[in-house]
Amino acid sequence: MSESIGIYIHIPFCKSKCPYCDFFSGRASETDYDNYMRILKEKIKYWSGQTDKNVATVYFGGGTPSVLGADRLSDVLYSVKDCFTVEPEAEITVEVNPDTGKTLDFEKLRLAGFNRVSVGFQTAVERELKALGRIHTAKDALVTTQRAKAAGIDNVSLDLMMGIPYQDIDSLKESIDFCAKCGVKHISSYLLKIEEGTRFFDIQDQLDLADDDKQAQLYLFAVDYLDKLGYKQYEISNFAIPGYESRHNSAYWKCGEYIGIGPSAHSFLNGRRFCYGRDLKAFEENIIIQDGEGGDEEEYIMLSLRLKSGLVFGEFEKRYQHRLSPLQMKKIGNFARAGFMELDSKRACFTPKGFLVSNAVISELLV
Structure with missing residues (x-):
């Protein structure tokens, strides 16, 4: 972290x-x-x-x-x-x-x-x-x-x-x-x-x-x-x-940790995601809603691909101690040939056209 x-x-x-x-x-x-x-x-x-x-x-x-x-x-x-x-x-x-x-x-x-x-x-x-x-x-x-x-x-x-x-x-x-x-x-x-x-x-x-x-x-x-x-x-x-x-x-977008203070504010700290509800009284009483663990592989891929720098393979491997699966790399290659992504030996990232359909593409990569 x-x-x-x-x-x-x-x-x-x-x-x-x-x-x-x-x-x-x-x-x-x-x-x-x-x-x-x-x-x-x-x-x-x-x-x-x-x-x-x-x-x-x-x-x-x-x-x-x-x-x-x-x-x-x-x-x-x-x-x-x-x-x-x-x-x-x-x-x-x-x-x-x-x-x-x-x-x-x-x-x-x-x-x-x-x-x-x-x-x-x-x-x-x-x-x-x-x-x-x-x-x-x-x-x-x-x-x-x-x-x-x-x-x-x-x-x-x-x-x-x-x-x-x-x-x-x-x-x-x-x-x-x-x-x-x-x-x-x-x-x-x-x-x-x-x-x-x-x-x-x-x-x-x-x-x-x-x-x-x-x-x-x-x-x-x-x-x-x-x-x-x-x-x-x-x-x-x-x-x-x-x-x-x-x-x-x-x-x-790089899965960094943060503390959100205020009603509706979200946090990611010590590997856990949690938030306050949309309620001033609940905030005053410090009622916290747990969202579960954060920073897993799927979340990292999804957030990294929001960035123009994209998903850097070396950083992913260092963080999770393994490479993307052959199936994921094949899908990325298909999206690159269709003009939605750019792919080289170091990273994969969206093109401007790809950003428009990024939710659908990311969902497909995470299946």
């Missing part, structure tokens, strides 16, 4: 709930924020007693962490640093909504130790933003990235959604050009997924959604165009200027 771990802090609050969002989050009062802070710091202290490993990455996600404001976010990070041994060069990320980002005190966040900002942008096109129920404008996103960089946080990421209502190649290009104009180092570009329990799930028949063919067209365009702009794909939905790949998320 790795020498260091990551920490994920879940902030389950938003100013408004987006109709496509399935994450555990909702509106709350300032009093609710303060009460959650108290619980969060109690749990940070508890989990610090469960491991003596150094912390290499900290990630504040949600919800919308930025609704808490810089003082509360800094307070939580100071608590993490007080309780854990956080490495001097640790990557410390906070997710920010452009609506709150345009007034957030990024200078205070930087002084507390935050050195990476992930902005929930989605699209630069006003009609598409309204269709997604977003409460910000493209200008808000630009102002947020500018303010973060002016405060000394140069490592900024933008979320970019594909397959959303009314979107076509031209509007997607407009959004990608906007990201490049902002000068960000990282772009998470992912396809809209309709999740059960969301408003979009209930009204999906009324939405102008992209079918599978259009989704594929948008995705393949984005991969190619982002590459031309210098954003290299390193994971199925993530692109970065070389050297600015997300270390926190990359650790997930």
